[in-house]
Amino acid sequence: MSDLLERLRGRGWRMTAQRRVVAEVLDGDHVHLTADEVHARAVAKLPEISRATVYNTLGELVTLGEVLEVATDKRAKRYDPNAHRPHHHLVCAQCGAIRDVHPTGNPMADLPDSERFGFTVSDVEVTYRGVCPNCAAA
């Protein structure tokens, strides 16, 4: 994670306590927090941090490509720090749990030119939906 901070500093980011805290909160695998959850965890480490700052910082991390925005179909966007390794998502339709997955195959190659409508296609996002073991047991 400290390499993230390094990279950010290298990009001319002014390092502030708030940004450091947000970066620390977004650490680990299978982490997919909403902005509010990030805020809640950040407040635990730095009580004065404001919601607006969390949104700003997340937005910057996304435009820098260090964090991915994941729009499952729940209301709130989620933020995924695992941006350095391409992956897709498996979402529980009941509880909303999210896992990172790595399907075989290359969906990019599966879209014939005739189906591109003149678009310059740059990215694919695959979302598997199902029911997680916890919810299936309940």
Place this chain on the structure above:
Amino acid sequence: MSDLLERLRGRGWRMTAQRRVVAEVLDGDHVHLTADEVHARAVAKLPEISRATVYNTLGELVTLGEVLEVATDKRAKRYDPNAHRPHHHLVCAQCGAIRDVHPTGNPMADLPDSERFGFTVSDVEVTYRGVCPNCAAA
């Protein structure tokens, strides 16, 4: 489209002017309106229709499987009447335009058991992102 109305009547739907108007608005290929757009078009045909009714009706159409909810990453959900033929979406990252696409390949088969984390996977959704010809020209 009138077959949609037929199917709905067959399912015991009480046929009201409001529901008919919403069903009429959602007609055609590559139609992906937000709830507010549906409401605006419905109002043009039936001025007294309320937002709540449009939301209710869209929600019912979704649970009946006659219409799909599409969550691109814009704020508002979009509604896709083309639910009878499986397809995926190609979204313009700049203007938000959406096209229905039919990739070859079967992404469902591309997710090995080891990557399913015990989930019962029932559905896949593939979203291609890129830039549409209009935005590329601008």
Place this chain on the structure above:
DNA sequence: GCTCGAATTGGACTGAGTCCAGTGTGACTC
């Protein structure tokens, strides 16, 4: 035509996210 339960209304409410003017503070310079 009557009846009754389902559908509609519209206005208040919620939750997620954005905006902005004023204040604070990293980091560069000396």
Place this chain on the structure above:
DNA sequence: GAGTCACACTGGACTCAGTCCAATTCGAGC
């Protein structure tokens, strides 16, 4: 180590999408 200043942060008001609810209306079976 102090001074400077542009960039970052704050918090409160605001927007926008969507939900809720009590009162009213209305479709369709009799």
